Amino acid sequence: MTNAEHEHISVMLNESVDMLVTNDKGDYVDGTFGRGGHTRLVLSRLKDGRMLGFDKDPVAIEFGRELAAEDARFNIVQDSFANMAERIPQVFGDAKVDGVMMDLGVSSPQLDDAERGFSFMNDGPLDMRMxxxxxxxxxxxxxxxxxxxxxxxxxxxxxxxxxxxxxxxxxxxxxxxxxxxxxxxxxxxxxxxxxxxxxxxxxxxxxxxxxxxxNNELGDLEKGLEAAVDALKIGGRLVVISFHSLEDRIVKRFMKLKAKGPELPRHLPIRNAHLDIKFKTIGKAIKPSKNEVGDNVRSRSAVLRVLERVSD
Structure with missing residues (x-):
């Protein structure tokens, strides 16, 4: 068993999976496997679906391989979610997926393990690589x-x-x-x-x-968002949890553009139908409850946003 002394608490776990899983026989992608909190809950909701996980971190990959050995519906790849356009067909073939989940940023195990070099509170080698x-x-x-x-x-x-x-x-x-x-x-x-x-x-x-x-986090995010929406079938959802303003601005702007189309001068005689809008946002941005923040202070800055494909 992989050393698990550095526990990871999945932020807005139930809220995000509730938004993600709309088909209990669907195929889903977890772009940031971590310790598998979101993945395990998704799998528990599926009757006959499959799931693919991504992570750069070799320790996370060990946890993912353990889960894959336990549950044949799950596969894990050591790669950035930025490359899901190439990776998804290797697992799901030409089929589109029912949902993609991204829980952005650095995880608690990475922060808490001084040897990884992310923490400014505990001394360790200055690494910072996922x-x-x-x-x-x-x-x-x-x-x-x-x-x-x-x-x-x-x-x-x-x-x-x-x-x-x-x-x-x-x-x-x-x-x-x-x-x-x-x-x-x-x-x-x-x-x-x-x-x-x-x-x-x-x-x-x-x-x-x-x-x-x-870690080229923002570059990967921009590429990964495009790959994620391209992979979605009609009714499929992209669910993203961000933790700082730079990430959230990128996600918010991306989803707004997909749902409303580009900003155009008001005088142009163009209707929404002409823009061929293929997506809609689901609800407003969700933030963690006071109870969750009380239990896990690292969740305080989290923002959850959801985009759904409505047409091809």
Whole structure:
């Protein structure tokens, strides 16, 4: 059995699966398997369906393989959901699917395991890769990145308003000492940050920006959203849980564009029928209940959005 000391609590578990599963004989995709919370609940709702899971993380893949050995309806692939257009046909053939689930961002086991290098609270190697076997680690990238590019990443992906000051401090420090651990970087960032946000670690935004860049999270999200809607059959749903404003803006904008079409000048004589709208949004954005936030503080920023295909 895989070591499970770092527990993952699936956010808005019942709400998301309620929105996702509309056909108990359908085929579904979990784009972010994690520890399988959403997948297991979906499988429990299916009478004769199938499910495909994606994850980059090798530890998550171990959990997925254990589930696949228990339940023949489930398959797992170690890949980004950005590549589901190529992967789905390998499992489901030419058939379209009834739903795609995405629970974005870093998981609790990744944050809580200091060896993964995501945490600014516990010391560990400065890695931050969802898949530690691919690409540059955060330490390797920080060692070679241009100061301006480093600042841009923290500003654009972490919304860090002191990114220039922090990038300068990082580059000055690395000129005499390699930056190889999480607490080492967190200390540099904290000392360079002149205005700490109340209730938030001063390294939060910088770490978020670097992590998103290292894993190409927003690029994968944009590609994955397009692949997901292309894979849906009529009545199929895309369910997405996001955890920070950058993700949610991308998801909200994407779903709005699919459901309403592009923004056009009001004077143009074009009706909705002319736009060939193939999707609709389901309800308003859903946020976790007060009870859930009380039980799992990491759920406080979560937003759930749903899009449904209505025609081909």
């Amino acid at each position: 898949n530690p076997n691919e690409g540059l680690s955060a330490a390797e990238w920080i060692a070679r990145v241009d100061e301006k590019d480093l600042a841009d990443v923290m500003y654009q992906y972490g919304e860090e308003r002191f990114s220039r000051r922090i990038a300068k401090a990082i580059c000055e420090y690395r000129s005499h000492t390699p930056i190889v651990t999480t607490l080492q970087l967190a200390k540099i960032v904290a000392e360079a940050n002149p205005a700490w946000e109340k209730g938030k670690n001063p390294a939060t935004r910088a770490f978020q920006g670097i992590r998103i860049h290292i």
